[in-house]
Amino acid sequence: MTFQPDPVRPATTAAADTAQPERAELIAQAHQRSASYGLRPYESPDFCPVLQSELRxxxxxxxxxxxxxxxxxxxxxxxxxxxxxxxxxxxxxGLILHSLGDDDFLARADKVALRAGAEWSEARRGTNAIGTALAENRATLVHGADHFLEANQFLTCSCMTILDPYGKTVGALDVTGDQRGFHKHTMALVRMSAQMIENQLFGNAFRDMVCVRFHSRAEFLGTLVEGIVSFTPGGRFLSANRSGQFQLGLSNGALQAHTFSSLFGLSMSQLFDAVREAQAGIVQLQLPSGVKVSARVEWKSTPASVPAGGADAGRAGTPGTAIAPRGLAAGPERPAGLDDLDTGDAQIRAVITKLRKVIGKDIPVMVLGETGTGKELMARAIHADSPRHTGPFIAVNCASIPENLIESELFGYEEGAFTGARKKGGIGKMLLANGGTLFLDEIGDMPLHLQGRLLRALQERAVSPLGSNKVIHIDVSVVCATNRNLRELVANGQFREDLYYRLNGLVVRLPALRERSDLDVVAGKLLRQGQAEAAAGEPPRIKESVMELFRRYRWPGNIRQLCNLLRTARLMAEGEAEITEDHLPDDFLDDLRERQGDAAVAATHVLPGGQPTRLAEVEALAIVATVKAHQGNISAAAKALGISRNTVYRKIEEARGLTRQAG
Structure with a gap:
């Protein structure tokens, strides 16, 4: 099927899909296909999802x-x-990979096998938004009686296919609900969300290439409706997102015959010249249609040179002069931003998505997480991506400074303010952070008597050094971090409630390393960073059997522990191609053996039917018991267990599988 660029329409227009004349024809054709698959409207839905191993x-x-x-x-x-x-x-x-929903509706959806592991292709479920959208490769609304199977006719479903950066369908995003609650704007939300996913896939695929983001209206740059086109440094076309194809008036297939020069009438070197002189980084380009657009140019890699002759010269290998566009050329390495922390884990990406919405909005951020999960690294990334990135980043560890010195460290002091004070006094951390970001690490350990003064300083945006009557106004953005339960400290009278709510703007939680899905990526990144510091060429690989040990380990020290372990292992494996078990520290191996022994003891649990089970299965059953104790409230159970709603749902599915096996 040839893909035709799907224009990005505002919600009010997209919502009119329910009234489009061609909908009736689309549904009729889908019903014909459903009948051809041998399905009958009165049939019960297929309740056989794939096995958990297949789903993984x-x-x-x-x-x-x-x-x-x-x-x-x-x-x-x-x-x-x-x-x-x-x-x-x-x-x-059409296989459901993941779902989120209201608990009561999820129970109803489960009755028609609308859950992870079930396939909703037309061949399996007849006409439905997911299967029909994938068959037609377009946004599809299937409402009530439009569904081929009568069992599904209580549903209303809005679905949009998701394309990879090369235009291939890789999945679908759907919102399904009770057909009595149909809302005309649902399809617009689904369209926009699907496009958001596509744009992120696009940006990840071409992060080392030249990306041109453009729109005829400058205010739409940076929004979902901007066009994105990617080129090689020599100007050869790679791909364009849906909006880019729509604005250019060409599909990805037709664009393959083009270069940057043939599309925009400039060579790559002329583009970079324009970027050098651009105000606020925005250049003016002209599309083949004659429409003028505003554009931003991104190039995250640091090339040695760009061919002077543009696309054709680059493809022919003609030597050229080095181009150093402002903001794109080699220079001092920039501090790691949020993109650098995005290593593939969904939980980390969710945190980053939330942070992007508040950066630069004067909202304090609280980062929670176990020791070693990278809270300060996250705080530094927030600063690096904020409008204050040219200002100072000042970190204060409230747990490591002696209690009798933390006040002077934070607020500064005048000469002679206390015994041992330096001549000319000292500038406090809050003043040093003026114009930048103040990071208060382990805020839960700040002495109670100083919390009131900190609150006053934050509210009044002013500090008074010890021994001084001066009031110095400051402008700081505040990021806090702790591994303690501040709510519990407030309840026990160990942390001021008013300060808690002053700092509690956006709260994000960093997952423990054992909870992350990107352990392999994190380990490889840490290994390369350590090797770069050692300036000793390529780092050794991590043997797969070692990675398997890493996956089984609990990592009580999290990323900090992994970093230290890899530093030691890299040195032990110097001159060798792989890090093996022989290169791992003895204390790590001893700890792993002890934990395996504990797990073996715990594995003696027996199911009601007399069937022995593993520790993971005991965990799943315990989580189900917690959900029952909270009258089926998934959110309350997740909060009580300290895990995500998604984990609770997954463990419930595992427990159901165990029950079927036991029965």
């Missing part, structure tokens, strides 16, 4: 889609929560 394999095959879609699904669900609905992600075959 399918998720791994769609890892990029899964990773980028999860935070978008969370945001979409926030917009439809409590509307008797659910958000669904499928792969290209």
């Amino acid at each position: 394999t399918r998720i791994e095959r769609s890892q990029s889609l899964f990773t980028y879609a999860l935070p978008v699904m969370e945001t979409l669900y926030d917009q439809i929560v409590n509307t008797q609905s659910m958000v669904i992600l499928t792969d290209a075959d």
Whole structure:
């Protein structure tokens, strides 16, 4: 099927899909296909989802889609929560990979096998939004009696296919709800969310290439409707997103015959010349249609040179002069931003998505997480991506400074303010952070008597050094971090409630390393960073059997522990191609053996039917018991257990499988 660029329409227009004359024809054709598959309207739905092992394999095959879609699904669900609905992600075959929804509606959806592991292709489920959208490769609304199977006619479903950066369908995003609660704007939300996923997939695929983001209206740059086109440094066309194809008036297939020069009438060197002189980084370009657009040019890699002759010269290998566009050329390495922390884990990406919405908005950020999860690294990334990035980043560890010195460290002091004070006094950390970011690490350990003064300084945006009557006004952005439960400290009178709510603007939680899905990527990144510091060429590989040990380990010290372990292992493996078990520290191996022994003891649990089970199965059953104790409230159970709603749902599915085996 040839892909035709799908124009990006505002919600009010997209919502009119229900009235489009061609809908009736689309549904009629879908019903004909359903009948040709041998389905009958009165049949019961197929209740045979794939095995959990197969589902994991399918998720791994769609890892990029899964990773980028999860935070978008969370945001979409926030917009439809409590509307008797659910958000669904499928792969290209219509297999449901993940879903989020209102608890009561999820129970109803489960009765028609609308759950992870079930396939909703037309061949399996007849006419339905997921299967029909994938068959037609277009946005599709299937409402009530439009469904081929009578059992599904209580549903209303809005679905949009998701394309990879090369125009291939890789999955679908769907919102399904009770047909009595149909809302005309749902399809617009689904379209926008699907495009958000596509744009993120696009940006990830071409992060080392030249990306031109453009629109005829400058205010639309940076929004979902901007066109994005990617080129090699020599100007050869690579791909364009849906909006880019629509604005250019050409499909990806037709664009393959073009270069940057043939599309925009400039060579690559002329483009970079324009970037050098651009105001606010925006250049003016002209499309083949004659329409003038505003554009931003991105190039994250640092090339040695760009051919002077533009695209054709680059492809012919003609030597050229080095081009150093402002903001694109080699120079001092910039501090790591949020993009640098995005290593594929869905939970981390969800955190980054939330942070991007508040950066630069004067909203304090609280980063929670176990020791060693990278809270300060996240704080530095927030600063690096903020409008204050040219200002100072000042970190204060409230747990490491002696209690009698923390006040002077934070607020500064005048000469003679206390015994041992330096001549000319000292500048406090809050003043040093003026114009930048103040990072208060381990805020839960700040002495109670100083919390009131900190609150006053933040509210009044002013500090008074110890021993001084001066009031110095400051302008700082505040990021806090702790591994302690501040709510519990407030309840126990150990942390001021008013300060808690002053700092509690956006709260994000960094997952423990053992909870992350990107352990391999994180380990490889840490290994390369350590090797770069040692300036000793390529780092050794991590043997797969070692990675398997890493996956089984609990990592009580999290990323900090992994970093230290790899530093030691790299030195032990110097001159060798692989890090093996022989290069690992003895204390790590001893700890691993002890934990395996503990797990073996715990594995003696027996199911009601007398069937022995593993520790993971005991965990699943315990989580089900917690859900029952909270009268089926998934959110309350997740909060009580300290895990995500998604984990609770997954463990419930595992427990159901165990029950079927035991029965």
